[in-house]
Amino acid sequence: MTKLMAGIDLHSNNAVIGIVDEHGKRMAHQKIECDLKLIIKFLAPYKKQLTKVAVESTFNWYWLVDGLKAAKFPVELANPAKIDQYTGIKHADDKNDAFFLAELCRLNILPTGYIYDPELRPVRDLLRRRMSLVHQRTALMLSAESLYARTTGKKMSLSRLKALQVEEIRRLYEHPADQLIAGIQVRHISQLTESIEQMEKVVLKVASQLPYYEKLKTLPGVGIILGITITMEVGDIRRFAGAGHFASYCRTVDSKCLSNGKKKAENNQKCGNKYLAWAFVEGANFAKRYDADCRQWFDRKAAKKGTVIATNALACKLAKAAWYLMSQRVDYERERIFPELAKARNKE
Numbered sequence: 620m621t622k623l624m625a626g627i628d629l630h631s632n633n634a635v636i637g638i639v640d641e642h643g644k645r646m647a648h649q650k651i652e653c654d655l656k657l658i659i660k661f662l663a664p665y666k667k668q669l670t671k672v673a674v675e676s677t678f679n680w681y682w683l684v685d686g687l688k689a690a691k692f693p694v695e696l697a698n699p700a701k702i703d704q705y706t707g708i709k710h711a712d713d714k715n716d717a718f719f720l721a722e723l724c725r726l727n728i729l730p731t732g733y734i735y736d737p738e739l740r741p742v743r744d745l746l747r748r749r750m751s752l753v754h755q756r757t758a759l760m761l762s763a764e765s766l767y768a769r770t771t772g773k774k775m776s777l778s779r780l781k782a783l784q785v786e787e788i789r790r791l792y793e794h795p796a797d798q799l800i801a802g803i804q805v806r807h808i809s810q811l812t813e814s815i816e817q818m819e820k821v822v823l824k825v826a827s828q829l830p831y832y833e834k835l836k837t838l839p840g841v842g843i844i845l846g847i848t849i850t851m852e853v854g855d856i857r858r859f860a861g862a863g864h865f866a867s868y869c870r871t872v873d874s875k876c877l878s879n880g881k882k883k884a885e886n887n888q889k890c891g892n893k894y895l896a897w898a899f900v901e902g903a904n905f906a907k908r909y910d911a912d913c914r915q916w917f918d919r920k921a922a923k924k925g926t927v928i929a930t931n932a933l934a935c936k937l938a939k940a941a942w943y944l945m946s947q948r949v950d951y952e953r954e955r956i957f958p959e960l961a962k963a964r965n966k967e
Contacts, residue, residue, distance in 0.1 A: 620668055621640050622640065622641040622670050623638055623639070623665050623669050623670065624638070624639055624640075624641075624671045624673070624721045624724035625638045625662065625669055625671070625672045625673065625721055626673045626716075626718060626721035626722070626723075626724065627658075627673065627674045627675065627717060627720070628713045628714075628716040629653075629674060629675050629677045629680060629683060630653075630677070631653070632652065633651065633652050633653060634658060635648070635716070635717045636648060636649055636658070636661060636662070636717055638665060638669075639725055643722065643725060645718060647665075649661055650714075653682075655686040655687075658687075659687070659690050659692075669693060670693060671695050671724040671729070672692050672693060672695065673696075673723065673724050673729055674694060675697050675699055675716075675720065676696050676697055676698055676699055676732045680696065681737075681740070684734060688734075694734075695724065695731050696731055696732040696734050697720055697730065697732070698732040700730075700890065701730035702719075702723070702730055733854060733855075736854065739825065739851070742826075742851060743851040745821060745822060746818070746848060746851050749815055749818040749822070750894070752811050752815050752818070756808055756815070759804050759808050759811070760780060762804060763775070763780055763801065763805065764780065766797065766800065766801060766804075767791065767801075770792060770794075770797055780805075780808075785805050785806055786802075788801045788805050789801060789802050819844070822851065823843065826850045830948065831849070831850045831853065831944070831945045832850045834948060834950065834951075835849050835850060838937060838941055838951050839902075839906035839909070839912070839937070839953075840901075840903060840907075840909070840913070840937065841902050841905075841941075845898050848894060848897075848898045849898050852892055852895050853895070853945065856942065857946070859942060859946075861942070862938075862939035862940075862942040865941070866939050867890075868891045868892055869892060869899050869934075869938040870888070870889075870890075870891040870895070870896035871899055871931060871934045871935035871938045874890070895938075899934040899935075899938045899941075900934045902937050903930050903931075903933040903937055906933065907933060912956075912957050912960055913957075916933065916936075916957055916959075916960060920932055936957075939956075940955075940956045943955075
């Protein structure tokens with residue numbers, strides 16, 4: 620039986636499918652609207668022969684990949700950031716892109732992405748939406764503080780702002796327009812806080828059942844929010860070959876090209892997970908404030924390289940430590956993350 624490979628160039632309103640055989644011969648192609656039943660109907664006659672179905676990782680791939688996997692198709696999620704066609708090609712269109720994905724499958728060189736567990740993915744995305752709401756709430760708080768400073772010449776603390784009711788903050792201003800916007804801002808802040816707390820309860824209930832969460836909470840600087848963020852963003856820690864790979868995915872390592880010891884260029888600094896990058900930098904900031912070992916190591920690094928590089932370096936150490944906690948299911952051991960400090964203590 621001849622083996623077949625399919626590539627799907629996915630868009631917002633249509634999908635272009637191209638199928639090739641094991642010798643590279645183009646067997647079939649079709650442009651289909653974004654309807655799972657129609658796509659499965661087109662692929663069904665080739666199902667027994669298909670060895671791979673590559674779907675381009677666009678913003679809307681969830682429904683197609685999950686649907687094809689449920690229908691028992693051998694789906695691969697193509698990583699477009701690592702796919703680079705020949706730049707001198709004279710004619711390129713969606714049909715050509717679909718066959719190119721299929722050809723990469725045939726040659727077994729298709730760069731793939733991680734397909735997150737469809738049961739946990741909505742919870743992870745809920746946590747990401749929470750961050751968006753936190754940003755909105757912060758913007759409203761800063762705007763309310765600014766309004767009070769402009770009209771009164773005084774400063775309002777965040778704790779006082781959070782405790783004020785709508786009528787209470789309206790009485791702080793004389794002009795009706797200022798009273799209106801201040802009341803609206805306080806009302807929205809209260810509503811956003813309620814929504815954020817609801818989201819946190821749902822995510823925490825799921826994350827606390829996963830094996831990584833309790834281990835991550837032993838890491839310096841990692842509390843409830845950072846713990847659930849790292850837990851939900853990682854997925855399966857086995858997809859990372861080592862601590863260095865995980866640290867790179869968390870954007871905590873240098874991105875540069877060296878030749879003969881000289882820096883020639885920078886690589887893609889945004890390659891990785893921005894949510895994990897935020898989590899570990901935030902964790903580093905907390906760790907250097909509340910953990911004595913982290914503070915001592917940070918001070919020594921900052922004296923040589925500066926605070927920014929020292930913070931990123933501490934975040935990298937925490938990311939590597941987190942990989943060991945999750946992959947080996949062990950608790951945090953400060954002697955392993957800071958061996959130089961342990962040696963200094965032993966000499967004393």
